[in-house]
């Protein structure tokens with residue numbers, strides 16, 4: 292007659308969710324090498340925030356496509 296089980300499972304799920312968030316944040320930080328690239332490393336143009344949030348990037352879109360063509 293205990294509901295502790297359900298509560299416990301919820302708590303575990305919540306903790307796992309937080310750990311996943313933390314992991315994603317740490318991974319992003321690692322990709323950025325600690326610094327957030329607000330400006331393109333190639334031409335110095337500001338990178339749109341939407342692009343930075345969508346993908347971990349250091350270059351603006353034109354420079355990124357240029358670099359990808361060369362590789």
Ligand SMILES: [Zn+2]
Nearest residue numbers: 331334351354
């Ligand atoms: Zn650029």
